[in-house]
Amino acid sequence: MSEHPLIAAYRAFAPTSDALSKRAQMVFPGGDTRSSAHFAPYPLVISSGSGCRLTDVDGHQLLDFMNNFTSLVHGHAHPAVVAAIEAQAPRGSAYAAPSLEQIELAELIVERIPSVEQLRFTSSGTEGTLMAIRCARAATGRQKIMKMEGGYHGSYELAEVSLIPAPDRRGPVEAPASLAVDDSFPASVLADTVICPYNEPAHAQRLIDAHAGELAAVIVEPVLGSMGMVPATTDFLEALRQATSKHDIVLIFDEVITFRLDAGGAQRLHGVTPDLTCLGKIIGGGLPIGAVGGSRELMQLFSPERERPVMHASTFSGNALTMAAGLAAMRAYTDVEVARLNALGDRLRNGFNEAFLQAGIRAQAIGQGSLVNVLFTDGPVHSARDSLPGLAGAGHVPRLLHLTMLRHGVASASRLMYCVSTAMSELEIDRAVSAMNESLRELRPFVSTERPALLGASR
Ligand SMILES: Cc1ncc(COP(=O)(O)O)c(C=O)c1O
Incomplete structure (x- = not known):
């Protein structure tokens, strides 16, 4: 079976990470030392982080909305x-x-x-x-x-x-x-x-x-x-x-x-x-x-x-x-900085939600303050029972969006968790929203074939 075009595009984007992941397969079970940071076909291998940016071994710069699973509140190398x-x-x-x-x-x-x-x-x-x-x-x-x-x-x-x-x-x-x-x-x-x-x-x-x-x-x-x-x-x-x-x-x-x-x-x-x-x-x-x-x-x-x-x-x-x-x-983690972080988080959530609306895709960005998660469900979400259909229940779609966003220079958790660091400003948030718009344009044809239920004119 041939590879999904968006996965093939990711492989073409990150050949050095691909080669290193094959080496990693020899020494780590599943090719990684940390299951939460792993995703298929392979994660980008990172060579450095500075502020809100990561550089991978193929030389791409990515905006880091992962921040080591929310731990880098000031980004890298503050x-x-x-x-x-x-x-x-x-x-x-x-x-x-x-x-x-x-x-x-x-x-x-x-x-x-x-x-x-x-x-x-x-x-x-x-x-x-x-x-x-x-x-x-x-x-x-x-x-x-x-x-x-x-x-x-x-x-x-x-x-x-x-x-x-x-x-x-x-x-x-x-x-x-x-x-x-x-x-x-x-x-x-x-x-x-x-x-x-x-x-x-x-x-x-x-x-x-x-x-x-x-x-x-x-x-x-x-x-x-x-x-x-x-x-x-x-x-x-x-x-x-x-x-x-x-x-x-x-x-x-x-x-x-x-x-x-x-x-x-x-x-x-x-x-x-x-x-x-x-x-x-x-x-x-x-x-x-x-x-x-x-x-x-x-x-x-x-x-x-x-x-x-x-x-x-x-x-x-x-x-x-x-x-x-x-x-x-x-x-450096002050009330003033937290207020700024939370406002940036709101801007990201709103920008993503507008992007889903424009693309006609039944997804939503939820969360609180600087913590944001994209879910492929349009129902109200108050519990894990509500969020599950938008995560694991959404098939390959979240995964394809994640890989596509990486190609557009935005890193998140593979489960589409994003968080903001104090190294960011509105500029980086707006760049991430543009990347979402571009990624959804690429993703849209495949969403309709893989999960017809996810497509709809209204939210
Ligand atoms: C809410 C919560 N509690 C505990 C932990 C465990 O922390 P650690 O990974 O540092 O062991 C995590 C890690 O993601 C977490 O999110």
Whole structure:
């Protein structure tokens, strides 16, 4: 069978990446060391990043709307971050001892995020959510965790249960099934996880009441990131707060992504304060990081001065290089910059939506602030059940659009997630919108043959 013309065009565009991907196939399973960054036929191999631009090994310059899955809030090689790393590197990268920069970065976060009185740094967001869950179990003596259908909290089983709500297995919305995403999940993890439908306050309250005696924690992302950047409503977060408080269940906000929506996190925007907050991505200035923070009372469970502290070792946690980069990045992450970022995000969403309307393609750009996701569905989207048809359910179309946008100089996640960095201005946003218009022109003939249902005159 001959290759789809838009995939063939991509191969012709990126021959050096093609050759390198064949080498990568020899040493990495599936040709990549990171499944989330991989896509078929192969990703572009990047040689450098500067500001809002990436350069690939074939010499193309691309506007980077991926920003390492939202973590580069200032884009690549921000001058203050580079200077901080250059100053720290000759002084060593990790000490296994406290440093001034650890305390300063922690103080900055405590000052800004309403729920965080104390915190622990971790090496990744994954480790941050894991430690939050352990803290909640130790605090309550209970074992089960409630998570949201479509929620993602890192690379371990519990953090991924029911990430993808497969229509044939997910069960009724009022009591979603606990679903494994691959064949590695122990049955015990599925049994210990209660799944809650996103943005359904009444169902959430009822489920929390029903499982109250067994629930240690409820963990929620204020924007459902991996399943299409679906924003939570304030009503929903308030319902979770109310129901968890009633039963002394620990409420955890996973703000690994959403800390980029407000200098005080999404919790400040919504006016809802969780017990624990997980952070990651932007707080490391581009280097690996995570954190868990919360009330002094809960965080004291980690204190090595206690009799039976929650164990938290973590070789690279709080390492000097990350602390230096994170501190520089967070000092540049101001209310003024966040307002600018969010306005740029709105401009991108509006521009994309206008492009879909003009092209007569039933797609939409959703999200919040600087976080944008294109979905090939025109229905209202409040949950992972709503977004799924526009992601996996849209066949090859999102993938073809992604490859075509790359050829037009715009990089996003292959699931069509875009995010804005402070290195961008309206100029870059408008260039991305032009690239979308051009890409849709190329895509349109193939959309009609592959997914007739996606085409229509009205939205
Ligand atoms: C909401 C959320 N939580 C946790 C994580 C895990 O963070 P990390 O990849 O740093 O382990 C991610 C990663 O994408 C995330 O989006």
